[in-house]
Amino acid sequence: MSIRLSAGGVTVHPEAAPAPILENADLELQAGEVHALVGPNGAGKSTLFGVLAGDIAPASGTVDLDGAPLASIPPKDLARQRAVLLQQNDVAFAFTVEQVVRMGRAPWVRTEREDADDELVAAAMAATDITALRHRAVRSLSGGERARVALARVLAQDVGILLLDEPTAALDLRHQEDVLRIARDRAAAGAAVALVVHDLNAALAYGDRATLLSRGRVVATGSPTEVLTAERIEEVYGQPVDILTHPVTGTGVVVPKR
Amino acid sequence: MSQEVVVPTPSRFRASRFAVVTALLVVALVVTMIVSLGSGQYPLSPTEVIGILLRAVGIDNAWAPDAAPAAGVVLGIRLPRIVLGLLVGWALAVSGVLMQAIFGNPLADAGVVGVSSGAAVGAAASITFGLVTLGAWTTPLFAFAGGLIAVFSVYLISRAGGRTEVVTLLLTGIAINAIAGAGLALLTFLGTTSTREQIVFWQLGSLNGALWQNIALVAPLVLIGSIVALVVANSLDLFALGERTARHLGVRVEALRIVVIVTVALLVCAAVAFAGIIAFVGLVIPHLLRMAIGPAHLPLVITSALGGALLIELADLVARTAVPLADLPIGMLTSLIGGPFFLWLLLRARKSAGGWA
Numbered sequence: 001m002s003i004r005l006s007a008g009g010v011t012v013h014p015e016a017a018p019a020p021i022l023e024n025a026d027l028e029l030q031a032g033e034v035h036a037l038v039g040p041n042g043a044g045k046s047t048l049f050g051v052l053a054g055d056i057a058p059a060s061g062t063v064d065l066d067g068a069p070l071a072s073i074p075p076k077d078l079a080r081q082r083a084v085l086l087q088q089n090d091v092a093f094a095f096t097v098e099q100v101v102r103m104g105r106a107p108w109v110r111t112e113r114e115d116a117d118d119e120l121v122a123a124a125m126a127a128t129d130i131t132a133l134r135h136r137a138v139r140s141l142s143g144g145e146r147a148r149v150a151l152a153r154v155l156a157q158d159v160g161i162l163l164l165d166e167p168t169a170a171l172d173l174r175h176q177e178d179v180l181r182i183a184r185d186r187a188a189a190g191a192a193v194a195l196v197v198h199d200l201n202a203a204l205a206y207g208d209r210a211t212l213l214s215r216g217r218v219v220a221t222g223s224p225t226e227v228l229t230a231e232r233i234e235e236v237y238g239q240p241v242d243i244l245t246h247p248v249t250g251t252g253v254v255v256p257k258r
Numbered sequence: 259m260s261q262e263v264v265v266p267t268p269s270r271f272r273a274s275r276f277a278v279v280t281a282l283l284v285v286a287l288v289v290t291m292i293v294s295l296g297s298g299q300y301p302l303s304p305t306e307v308i309g310i311l312l313r314a315v316g317i318d319n320a321w322a323p324d325a326a327p328a329a330g331v332v333l334g335i336r337l338p339r340i341v342l343g344l345l346v347g348w349a350l351a352v353s354g355v356l357m358q359a360i361f362g363n364p365l366a367d368a369g370v371v372g373v374s375s376g377a378a379v380g381a382a383a384s385i386t387f388g389l390v391t392l393g394a395w396t397t398p399l400f401a402f403a404g405g406l407i408a409v410f411s412v413y414l415i416s417r418a419g420g421r422t423e424v425v426t427l428l429l430t431g432i433a434i435n436a437i438a439g440a441g442l443a444l445l446t447f448l449g450t451t452s453t454r455e456q457i458v459f460w461q462l463g464s465l466n467g468a469l470w471q472n473i474a475l476v477a478p479l480v481l482i483g484s485i486v487a488l489v490v491a492n493s494l495d496l497f498a499l500g501e502r503t504a505r506h507l508g509v510r511v512e513a514l515r516i517v518v519i520v521t522v523a524l525l526v527c528a529a530v531a532f533a534g535i536i537a538f539v540g541l542v543i544p545h546l547l548r549m550a551i552g553p554a555h556l557p558l559v560i561t562s563a564l565g566g567a568l569l570i571e572l573a574d575l576v577a578r579t580a581v582p583l584a585d586l587p588i589g590m591l592t593s594l595i596g597g598p599f600f601l602w603l604l605l606r607a608r609k610s611a612g613g614w615a
Contacts (some may be wrong), residue, residue, distance in 0.1 A: 109492070153499075
């Protein structure tokens with residue numbers, strides 16, 4: 001498997017902050033894998049995510065996409081390589097669902113791949129279960145529907161690296177599972193997927209790899225079952241847990257001790 | 259935060275809606291201009307007006323009246339005024355669309371946020387100090403500088419996290435307008451009787467005294483601004499997703515932002531340079547057209563340009579003919595339309611989303 005996106009020794013230290021909010025973090029995002037980023041609130045997940053997306057320039061350390069420094073890649077070329085789903089997905093003005101999903105095709109305007117626009121937009125809307133909403137204005141939708149519209153936009157971009165920041169946060173159970181399945185399917189098709197999640201069970205069930213952050217540092221990285229042990233979760237989250245084994249699938253299930 | 263009542267417009271109807279709206283606007287604009295050319299103290303029928311226009315471009319015809327003053331009135335006095343009005347309305351409406359796009363906020367307008375006042379201060383300074391160093395370009399250049407300072411200030415002060423809160427934008431506009439008002443007051447105080455009169459004319463807004471020389475200056479600016487607006491229109495759609503997402507989709511956000519701000523200043527200065535402050539055109543027109551054809555920026559720029567021109571032509575027709583022998587200030591008329599429209603938006607937003615607080 002090839003490394004698509006890698007961060008090495010990344011430190012982010014805003015001038016106003018007394019301490020770095022991310023220190024010496026390493027991360028490798030491989031093609032064909034779902035990589036779950038987990039950690040408590042304020043652990044630096046969003047910061048690391050921002051660094052990988054190219055939004056935050058680290059004070060030190062390197063971020064490379066296919067071996068080339070991320071900062072050296074022009075925005076348009078970058079947009080043809082990786083798609084980013086943020087937590088905030090407000091849309092100004094009354095753009096319709098279909099118009100917004102179609103905006104995901106913007107990087108491919110005036111290229112050969114423009115021909116696939118209609119097909120990919122329709123497929124992305126079907127996968128996220130928003131086809132019936134396609135003529136509605138995004139602003140008139142519920143939070144969960146908006147989150148799915150944003151995900152559809154990201155899928156329509158049709159690129160090999162997906163960075164998803166809490167894509168399941170606003171969603172009901174079924175749509176959460178839909179989204180995680182989509183992430184896994186994309187990875188199975190060869191994409192490198194980074195997934196920030198709060199749900200440790202989702203990380204265990206859908207992650208091929210997990211990275212646990214705490215207080216701006218990477219605590220552990222590796223296969224989800226190795227990373228998310230009961231001791232480590234208790235240490236990082238300050239909450240004792242039991243890890244059970246699912247009777248059918250055999251995956252670990254994290255249950256807080258109550 | 260929901261500023262517009264959401265009318266689910268099926269997007270498949272939107273392309274044909276755009277064609278219909280554009281056609282209607284073009285027809286209305288042409289009719290208004292011909293009626294306007296024929297109206298006034300020396301009335302002419304629409305056929306006579308068309309006859310004169312055709313003869314002026316070298317097509318001889320029977321419609322043109324034989325009386326010599328008719329052609330002079332139409333071509334020398336009314337036509338420059340009407341062409342200037344067209345350009346001014348066009349420029350203001352397009353600048354409104356651009357500003358609303360980069361502020362991500364449907365209430366941004368050159369008048370509301372103080373860009374027009376900034377440009378007027380620049381222009382007033384050049385009048386008061388009798389600056390002629392750059393010939394006919396002096397006043398437009400000063401207006402451009404004033405407008406650019408104002409729009410950059412508003413932008414830097416009122417933005418946070420890639421978006422502009424409505425309240426912050428409006429309050430910033432109040433502050434910028436206050437500062438510009440003080441500047442204008444000072445310049446009025448310093449000036450002579452004649453420069454004072456000119457400055458008062460600025461603040462009222464009028465197309466009176468439009469000359470072909472003015473148009474020769476304004477037209478290229480409006481043309482450049484409009485071309486830029488059309489080129490960036492599709493990128494502006496992505497701005498609606500927020501700046502970070504726009505960047506993730508390949509937009510060079512910082513560069514686009516600066517290009518748009520400079521273009522706004524260019525368009526506003528072109529409008530303000532010879533016509534003074536004409537408020538609310540950039541607010542009312544894009545708003546109405548967004549309701550009619552949806553928010554996509556490419557069709558919005560085109561229809562807003564036509565709509566802005568139409569509004570100014572209608573306002574100017576009223577300004578010239580409502581009171582016999584008087585020429586009302588056009589800025590007063592657009593504010594008379596725009597003020598209540600603004601209130602209506604405010605009330606509607608309060609009903610649908612509990613206001614903008």
